[in-house]
Amino acid sequence: MPRTVLLGALLALWLLRYATTSRRQRVKQLPASEERVVILGASTLDGLGAALLKQYLLRGTEHLMIVGRRQEGLEQVRESMLAQTMGRRSASARVEIVQAELTSSADVAALRDRLRTQWGRIDTLHVVFGVTSILPILGVADVDPCGVNASGTASLDVHPTREGLDRIAATVQQSSDGNLKGTAMVLGALLPLLQTTSAHPAVVVIGSVAGLIPAPTRAVYCATKASQHFLVRSMALECESQAGTLVPGTQQRRKHVPFLLVAPGPIKNSFVAKYAVDARTGPRDNREKALEVDEVVRATLQRVDKAQWGTLVLPSRVLYGSLLAQLDATRGWIGRMAHRMYHY
Incomplete structure (x- = not known):
């Protein structure tokens, strides 16, 4: 009973924050034709970055x-989205491509300098890029007792070799680099x-x-995404303190930069198949009820337009699970769901 009460209280606080920020309309303050938008991570046709560009x-x-990293992929996305919006977009619309x-x-410094000299201003930054990891830790080292290994075959060994430990280290490093x-x-x-x-x-x-x-076969991904979440939430607090401070050498004061952290569940696209750092076997999870790409993009832009910042969990019912996870309830209902989801 105490857990239920606490969960209800947490949910009520979240809903209160959501309601109190819904009165402002950023979309009315910043016309679409004037908005300058940068999307980091948009070189895959079925990805969130491409769908954001289209919208x-x-x-x-x-x-x-x-x-993005792949020039060819960026060009494909640009040409495809321009073709799909033919006759429905502004005749003055321009999509710049930066391979980085x-x-x-x-590369990041060069991107910043290009934005300063070419545009002089940015309004909306979307951070979409990242990588995933889809093997259990012991599977990365090829000694998983359940047979989910990087090699794709069962192992007769019990203990990881030094090479196996090196693979664990490489997986953690690649995941941390891409996500954090x-x-x-x-x-x-x-x-x-x-800000300026x-x-x-x-x-x-x-x-x-x-x-x-937390989820089985996703230990490294969960860890690096949780780190990314806390990075973003902490930087959002830092930006609150920085708002209003003077820009050196001027009388200008920095603007407050609000953050929206979007936490979607599995999505129906090729992200897992293309961007897993530890396996090339594709997703093993049940994706029948996965989110549609457009569903995530619509919900994201609705929140941005209404200046509803903070964290957006999709689908909304997963919010309950995330709150239960904070109460260490993952060994119960959440844990059973996770095992079924990832077939492990």
């Missing part, structure tokens, strides 16, 4: 930039630009429900 084109946004490795300080290091670097580079050039700045970061609820 911004449809709503009349004219200044757009997509950034967002865990490289040189990259996010920290781009926010460090672009937040000052948002936009009247209505905003940052949207795509996290994951994996950063809220």
